[in-house]
Amino acid sequence: MADLLQSLDPSKLVLVETVLSFATSAFSAPVYNLPIFLFGLYAQEGSDAVQSLKAFTSLLVASILYDIIWMARNPQGWFTRLLTIATLVLKVPTALSFAAALRQRGSQFGGLGMGGNDINGATVWSMPGGFTSLGAGGRDGYQNVDDPEDPPVAKTNPPLAPIAPLPSQQPQSAPGAYQNA
Numbered sequence: 001m002a003d004l005l006q007s008l009d010p011s012k013l014v015l016v017e018t019v020l021s022f023a024t025s026a027f028s029a030p031v032y033n034l035p036i037f038l039f040g041l042y043a044q045e046g047s048d049a050v051q052s053l054k055a056f057t058s059l060l061v062a063s064i065l066y067d068i069i070w071m072a073r074n075p076q077g078w079f080t081r082l083l084t085i086a087t088l089v090l091k092v093p094t095a096l097s098f099a100a101a102l103r104q105r106g107s108q109f110g111g112l113g114m115g116g117n118d119i120n121g122a123t124v125w126s127m128p129g130g131f132t133s134l135g136a137g138g139r140d141g142y143q144n145v146d147d148p149e150d151p152p153v154a155k156t157n158p159p160l161a162p163i164a165p166l167p168s169q170q171p172q173s174a175p176g177a178y179q180n181a
Helices: 002-007 010-024 033-045 050-073 078-104
Strands: none
């Protein structure tokens, strides 16, 4: 099964489904299929667009259920129904091939319990103030989160200076100056 999924070309599957959705869009057919597949054409073009591929794959899987509900509730002609069923049948291998492509890029569907729950992995975001999780050295004197802690350095405090007594009178302010009383 894995060899079959790897042999499928996700871009050609999406192109075929886009053409089928376009052909049925003039008739009584699900209106959401064409926008989903147009987004799929866009998403699969980017080599580093993992988030777009996740969104497309999720939309594609959800639209399978929507197709079944739509076909049960709406009458269609035989030709339009045939094209809608062909689109529905092709959605399954398309979703599986996109999920395999995501897995090859090192991404998982974390929220679906498919192995993406590693919270200890490297992150690509940084917190304000220089607390980053990537790289070394920090920013503006801050220590990076992943860097080891520096050993404490013994500091000697200078002797405290004596506090001067306060003058008995408040200093005089210039005429017309703002006074806070």
